[in-house]
Amino acid sequence: MDKHNFVTIANLTREKILYMIEMAQEFEKHPNRELLKGKVVATLFFEPSTRTRLSFETAANRLGARVIGFADPKVTSGTKGETLKDTILMVSNYADVIVMRHYIEGAAQYASEVAPVPIVNAGDGAHQHPSQCMLDLYSIYKTQGTLDNLNIYMVGDLKYGRTVHSLLMAMRHFNPTFHFVAPKELAMPKEYKLYCDEHGIKYQEHTAFNEKVIADADILYMTRVQKERFSDLMEYERVKNVYVLNNDLLKSAKPNMKILHPLPRVNEIAYEVDDNPHAYYIQQAGNGLFAREAIFCDVLGITLDEVKNDKTIIL
């Protein structure tokens, strides 16, 4: 069997995405199992990310695996000048699967080429964060009952936000209509609009963010507008409060509409929205557990059938 990796979302087929979602559904029904009993999962975080690491480690623990790894790159030999390849090969001696987060772009792809064990990309710089994308897809499917023909509104930093770029690419199989709502400085980059054109994906761009603009949304995907992204601080001051979601803006929203956010949020979603029935970002993060349990099983060669007929479920 070829070694499975989970490095990028870009090359997943429609069937594979739906397969992974179905597997995540199984884990949502029964998250606690012993499918990975006897396995060792390594979590190598060359860049700190507490949220993602805890989610992966919880997924591994709930499947019965044991976890080794580091959360702080300062403790590794990388600081002594060891190459990534050496670190990965060394850890491959110990673990059955490696989850890695790195600040260098393409690091996970390279690791997957040199490692004898499966590599799961938990984020490589500004490049990819495919497990986040998987949980976004699962959240959309779960709240809408489908991934097909949805109106998806992306709001905030569409220039640097890798989660919106990954979601855009993954949704190409499902005939979405995108609406990009962003200040000019943080507009969706040309390469992604070209990508939409090439794949026949419909999109509209807006700079205004108001009740009317988002009334048609099925999914409102909010992102953080970060001060450090602006070359012109006057521009930041002008737009920083424009892309803030509050209850007033949600008055005309469709009943099925859900608000997603990759978190952490700062001020782009007012706290009053947390109790609004459209809010979904906290549950979304929780879905990360099920999506990551599915990712672990998939890279370790455990099929959907085996998950469905699993005798190791702990009730």
Next chain:
Amino acid sequence: MNKKEMLVAAIKNGTVIDHIPSDKTYQVAQLLELQNLSTQVTIGYNLLSKKLGKKGIIKVEDKFFTDEEISRLSVVAPNIVLNIIKDFEVVEKKQVITPDEIHGIVRCNNPKCITNNEPMSTYFHVTDGILTCHYCEKEQDINKVELV
């Protein structure tokens, strides 16, 4: 062959690389690793050319380049012609074919790419004159690349 081009002697067997943009002459020599050859090599540049204004020519005795070697030149001089000479006659003209993949040769222009942070070879996919890094997926124009 007219007298102007005969500034250097004709070769009996080997390859004459013609129509090199003058300023790319040394890059072509580098990509073909001519410094490692032991046969006679003549490098000329700033030669007058009707097509290019100024051009470079490289004549290499007793050396016939493989298609892989020739395809390397696509990143600096895609329009050059390689004349294959046997017994003073041009027996074949070869053009540079841009490959689908380029290994090594070109540097990724993303400083945060793994290929610039790890002792490893670069790897690009080529479509319509655009190089896409296999690792970080940043794109660059084939005419604006920096060699490794």
